[in-house]
Amino acid sequence: MSDQEVKTESRVFPPPAAFAANAAISGMDAYNALCAEAAADYEGFWAKLARENLHWHKPFTTVLDESQAPLYKWFDDGLLNVSYNCLDVNIQKGLGDKTAIIFEADGGDVTNVSYKELHAKVCQFANGLRSLGVKKGDRVVIYMPMSVEGVVAMQACARIGATHSVVFGGFSAKSLQERIVDVGATIVITADEQVRGGKQLPLKAIVDEALGLGDCEKVSKVIVYKRTGGNAPFNAERDLWMHDLVANQATECEPEWVNADHPLFILYTSGSTGKPKGVQHSSGGYLLWAMLTMKWTFDIKPSDVFWCTADIGWVTGHTYITYGPLAMGTTEIVFEGIPTFPNAGRFWDMIQKHKATIFYTAPTAIRSLIKAADGDANIHPNKYDLSSLRLLGSVGEPINPEAWMWYYKNIGGERCPIADTFWQTETGGHMITPLPGATPLVPGSCTLPLPGIMAAIVDETGADLPNGQGGILVVKRPWPSMIRTIWGDNERFKKSYFPEELGGKTYLAGDGAIRNKDTGYFTITGRIDDVLNVSGHRMGTMEIESALVANPLVAEAAVVGKPDDTTGEAICAFVVLKRSRPTGDEAKQIALELRNWVAKEIGPIAKPKEIRFGDNLPKTRSGKIMRRLLRVLAKGEEITQDISTLENPAILEQLKQAQ
Numbered sequence: 001m002s003d004q005e006v007k008t009e010s011r012v013f014p015p016p017a018a019f020a021a022n023a024a025i026s027g028m029d030a031y032n033a034l035c036a037e038a039a040a041d042y043e044g045f046w047a048k049l050a051r052e053n054l055h056w057h058k059p060f061t062t063v064l065d066e067s068q069a070p071l072y073k074w075f076d077d078g079l080l081n082v083s084y085n086c087l088d089v090n091i092q093k094g095l096g097d098k099t100a101i102i103f104e105a106d107g108g109d110v111t112n113v114s115y116k117e118l119h120a121k122v123c124q125f126a127n128g129l130r131s132l133g134v135k136k137g138d139r140v141v142i143y144m145p146m147s148v149e150g151v152v153a154m155q156a157c158a159r160i161g162a163t164h165s166v167v168f169g170g171f172s173a174k175s176l177q178e179r180i181v182d183v184g185a186t187i188v189i190t191a192d193e194q195v196r197g198g199k200q201l202p203l204k205a206i207v208d209e210a211l212g213l214g215d216c217e218k219v220s221k222v223i224v225y226k227r228t229g230g231n232a233p234f235n236a237e238r239d240l241w242m243h244d245l246v247a248n249q250a251t252e253c254e255p256e257w258v259n260a261d262h263p264l265f266i267l268y269t270s271g272s273t274g275k276p277k278g279v280q281h282s283s284g285g286y287l288l289w290a291m292l293t294m295k296w297t298f299d300i301k302p303s304d305v306f307w308c309t310a311d312i313g314w315v316t317g318h319t320y321i322t323y324g325p326l327a328m329g330t331t332e333i334v335f336e337g338i339p340t341f342p343n344a345g346r347f348w349d350m351i352q353k354h355k356a357t358i359f360y361t362a363p364t365a366i367r368s369l370i371k372a373a374d375g376d377a378n379i380h381p382n383k384y385d386l387s388s389l390r391l392l393g394s395v396g397e398p399i400n401p402e403a404w405m406w407y408y409k410n411i412g413g414e415r416c417p418i419a420d421t422f423w424q425t426e427t428g429g430h431m432i433t434p435l436p437g438a439t440p441l442v443p444g445s446c447t448l449p450l451p452g453i454m455a456a457i458v459d460e461t462g463a464d465l466p467n468g469q470g471g472i473l474v475v476k477r478p479w480p481s482m483i484r485t486i487w488g489d490n491e492r493f494k495k496s497y498f499p500e501e502l503g504g505k506t507y508l509a510g511d512g513a514i515r516n517k518d519t520g521y522f523t524i525t526g527r528i529d530d531v532l533n534v535s536g537h538r539m540g541t542m543e544i545e546s547a548l549v550a551n552p553l554v555a556e557a558a559v560v561g562k563p564d565d566t567t568g569e570a571i572c573a574f575v576v577l578k579r580s581r582p583t584g585d586e587a588k589q590i591a592l593e594l595r596n597w598v599a600k601e602i603g604p605i606a607k608p609k610e611i612r613f614g615d616n617l618p619k620t621r622s623g624k625i626m627r628r629l630l631r632v633l634a635k636g637e638e639i640t641q642d643i644s645t646l647e648n649p650a651i652l653e654q655l656k657q658a659q
């Protein structure tokens, strides 16, 4: 968004008085007071919250250990267990019979699981894992559909101190194998199949394919949850059914008490260079922030029915499905399916049916549902009773003011505040977001940092920029739920997030941002590195380029993002083949082949929307691909920029035309 647009957005929506009256943080004075408390005594602020919110088996004595900065540690000599904090603590509070999870399957079947039942399932599975020799620090890869069992698998790992690494069920065998190898997994947990949009899709077969790609000798067992009973390969020596594993296990399981910085999980995410990064998260600091953001951002109350539509394969599913809501003793909805099946009214139908009070989704889903509602009055949200809702959330990418207004009016009935939550896999939880009972909302702005989050906008040298001037988004102090390292690569961690140019102690988010001159509100202007955001999913351009050039037909490829009405950004690939440039039907055919190839190499989410063929790519005299020019071409705009360093200007004309 340009500076101009930010300034002209004048609609302001103050928090509804009734909401503010009961909110955890009520009014801007309360917000400012918390910020002041953090500024006055940073460690004291966090220590107090960590003592108040978490159950410690052994209390911590140090708060923040900066001795190895930027490898920060929080509360590390304290011992705790994340699963104990999510389940046992709530049962002790008398919530044993409260519904923890309302699970709705793709086909509409609903299963309710109480805190007691969830506790029993987690303990049984944890005991089962222990019976296989899984112990503290072992890595377990989880490749599962959205299911109660997926949450159970994650919580069971946490219970015994095993570090889980969830791989989104849409990733290919190759992506799965790379993650299994990088993380050094000894166990893979999967399902026979997954069901999405009425279709049964393989999971176990993909796991087998992944393990067959090599270097996975460490994997001793594959545990399979029987979801469909469909035709999945089964290797009796290596594989075992989840139901057999848990059948005779006790429903109690002594938790493994771990140091606060013990890695709870490693989640892979795309970076600007090379292979995906294994973002390592802690136990104590991470859970603290998951809980605090549930309280502050979502104003969670005992009576809420919370629904985060993310998949457990992404960080949003970790923090706002598996950990945050459960740690708060919340009733939450877990949904197996997709927003458009059996029709694009599914979300609204489910909100109505389960009386959801808080709904948290991604702008890309909202935009596609706007289109669907415009096209079919029968599934327009006004056909449903959405009056149970009291708060809405948005995550994953900037929400454009038009989509914001539609969400506000049609879903929130002009009564529900919208929390536009800016955060990242690396941050563990929300960073910059409105507080629904305090912050006046401005469509398109994630407003202000949460208390204790020292976000700022600087230039390339790390110097603070005044409001109104766009720059680089940074966080100046470590915070409890921050990334601890990139699994197995401290140097890459330092280089990626704490670069020397910014002094080595400032967290570089990788996004650009601007603060409003008058309000100081933040607006995120998008990634400043070679990372694309497609439907809220992060994709590295390099990853896609590597996949393309791995195809025997391809000589060279450059990938850029282009704005897309629905997915936010779309992947546009410029490709040079080893043979002559194809045109017409042949070009279409090869483009289709390459799209499928990328789906196979990475996953369907990485498929380029558009592929253009050229005899060459625009390059500087020193041979560098000029991506800025490709971005302009992808948008279909005229090049008005300086092209004096371009060696082969004639190529631009050729690449202008979409196939």
Ligand code: 6R9
Binding pocket: 269, 314, 315, 316, 394, 395, 396, 397, 398, 399, 420, 421, 422, 423, 424, 425, 426, 446, 509, 510, 511, 524, 526, 527, 533, 536, 537, 538
């Ligand atoms: C939680 C999550 C992180 C990247 C981030 C930024 C973009 C996320 C946003 C947003 C504007 C928001 N992003 N939320 N941009 N407004 N409310 O999405 O994590 O998958 O790691 O993506 O997504 O570009 O850097 P992750």
